Amino acid sequence: SQTIHQWPATLVQPVGSPLSLECTVEGTSNPNLYWYRQAAGRGLQLLFYSVGIGQISSEVPQNLSASRPQDRQFILSSKKLLLSDSGFYLCAWSEGTGADEQFFGPGTRLTVL
Amino acid sequence: AQKVTQAQTEISVVEKEDVTLDCVYETRDTTYYLFWYKQPPSGELVFLIRRNSFDEQNEISGRYSWNFQKSTSSFNFTITASQVVDSAVYFCALRPPNDYKLSFGAGTTVTVRA
Numbered sequence: 001s002q003t004i005h006q007w008p009a010t011l012v013q014p015v016g017s018p019l020s021l022e023c024t025v026e027g028t029s030n031p032n033l034y035w036y037r038q039a040a041g042r043g044l045q046l047l048f049y050s051v052g053i054g055q056i057s058s059e060v061p062q063n064l065s066a067s068r069p070q071d072r073q074f075i076l077s078s079k080k081l082l083l084s085d086s087g088f089y090l091c092a093w094s095e096g097t098g099a100d101e102q103f104f105g106p107g108t109r110l111t112v113l
Numbered sequence: 114a115q116k117v118t119q120a121q122t123e124i125s126v127v128e129k130e131d132v133t134l135d136c137v138y139e140t141r142d143t144t145y146y147l148f149w150y151k152q153p154p155s156g157e158l159v160f161l162i163r164r165n166s167f168d169e170q171n172e173i174s175g176r177y178s179w180n181f182q183k184s185t186s187s188f189n190f191t192i193t194a195s196q197v198v199d200s201a202v203y204f205c206a207l208r209p210p211n212d213y214k215l216s217f218g219a220g221t222t223v224t225v226r227a
Contacts (some may be wrong), residue, residue, distance in 0.1 A: 032213060043204065043217045044158075051213070059214065088156060095214075101148060102215060104158035 002027035004105040006091050012111045020076040021108050023091030026072065031073040031093040034102060035066055037090040050074060086112045115140050117207050119218035126195050127226050132223045134190045136205030146207040147188045164188060195225045
């Protein structure tokens, strides 16, 4: 069966510091991968998605970036965090055909102070 | 453009009551996919159901049931005989064909009291 991992689970960072969140998927090949952000008390916003290694599509312009160095690894980064980057970050995957439901990881709760 | 509206922000019920969550969507596509997800306090989103727009048959899974009405652009979700473990935020989502983006509603927080 497929599993998706995210780490760290929680993170507290000062404004202006860098960020690196990691997501890995097991039990599947060539998945579509997604990064979402959920601000407190709000819905989910798609940040990035990837259909293959090195292929990243950005949905929202911001100071975040994503990379996919390996087939089942998806990384969310920032060079300098803003207060507004605080939130709950969720990674998700779906089958490579693109037609199926997305399955989400446990999430990373980021607080920028 | 896609839009999903979950007008109910919060619903509170007593255990064993039924609860219905409303979801109304807007899309110009003739084919699309609808989803429901559950987000318990732990934070992880749990997939509940996917419905294709060309399949209007209602579905039941245990205490969960879904009513898809294409004519009114609604995809409502009912929990029968609610339990405390049903307490969570429930999201409705829409995805057009040939697109990877899920458009989520704002979510409905369900609290089931013992």
